Amino acid sequence: MEKIFRKSLLYRSEVEYADFCLNHVEGCSHGCKYPCYAYMMKKRCGIVKTYEDWCSPKIVSNALELLDKEIPKYKDKIKYVHLCFSTDPFMYNQPEVGGLSLKIIDRLNQNSIRCTVLTKGFYPNELANRNGQSTNNEYGITLVSLNEDFRKEFEPNSAPFKDRIKALKNLSSRGFKTWVSMEPYPTPNLIKQDLREILEAVAFVNKIIFGRLNYSVKSSEFKYTKEFYNSLAKVVIKFCKKNNIAYHIKEGTQQ
Ligand code: SF4
Numbered sequence: 001m002e003k004i005f006r007k008s009l010l011y012r013s014e015v016e017y018a019d020f021c022l023n024h025v026e027g028c029s030h031g032c033k034y035p036c037y038a039y040m041m042k043k044r045c046g047i048v049k050t051y052e053d054w055c056s057p058k059i060v061s062n063a064l065e066l067l068d069k070e071i072p073k074y075k076d077k078i079k080y081v082h083l084c085f086s087t088d089p090f091m092y093n094q095p096e097v098g099g100l101s102l103k104i105i106d107r108l109n110q111n112s113i114r115c116t117v118l119t120k121g122f123y124p125n126e127l128a129n130r131n132g133q134s135t136n137n138e139y140g141i142t143l144v145s146l147n148e149d150f151r152k153e154f155e156p157n158s159a160p161f162k163d164r165i166k167a168l169k170n171l172s173s174r175g176f177k178t179w180v181s182m183e184p185y186p187t188p189n190l191i192k193q194d195l196r197e198i199l200e201a202v203a204f205v206n207k208i209i210f211g212r213l214n215y216s217v218k219s220s221e222f223k224y225t226k227e228f229y230n231s232l233a234k235v236v237i238k239f240c241k242k243n244n245i246a247y248h249i250k251e252g253t254q255q
Helices: 037-044 063-074 095-110 148-154 161-173 195-201 225-242
Strands: 058-060 080-083 114-119 138-142 177-185 207-212 246-249
Touching: 058 063, 058 095, 063 095, 080 095, 095 114, 138 161, 138 207, 161 177, 177 225, 195 225, 207 225, 225 246
Parallel strands: 080 114, 114 138, 138 177, 177 207, 207 246
Antiparallel strands: none
């Protein structure tokens, strides 16, 4: 995998449910076509030229050195560090990325900093064998469907949904905190599906975040977006209350 150098790694996030964040990879082989907000931003800034470029991730080779320098600087300000907003820390079929992510999580935990992690990839078994429970890390997957044809079209190189859920369930059964990001949840003109089935498949998690699809031209062709997301948000809230799951409905999803 190609390598790059960066001058800094940790930064304060502006996302409503996150604190500090880091991205130790440039690009993401999952190549989501919702489209991917990170890809759009990098392309707009000229950092990434093409979709193919974006799908050929480059690892930040000095990530651990940067972390060692930055942790003392920010340690008192950090509640937790999120991995990642503009790449995927457990990219499917990219063991080098996952390996570096494990080292970063360990390094943060050794400094008493907890992590929240989100992936459309696959959590490796060695993570489940770690003594991470005491660190209070939270491990999440993105899940907006159970339909593999949909996944292949919109998240072409991500982990199959069943594998994603299985790996998360494994972490949950070993006492790790787990969560699911149901965002960007697709409108019915993209796929007709039953949200309840998806919720049931992840009823073991501690937290669910639900959010609408924002940047898709196709979704804007759906006339009843407001009514659709309002009613689904109610379904999520009802399900979470019934199953004692924490929830967060992203801003702008309910109107
Ligand atoms: S997994 Fe995340 S970062 Fe990677 S392409 Fe998909 S949306 Fe973008």
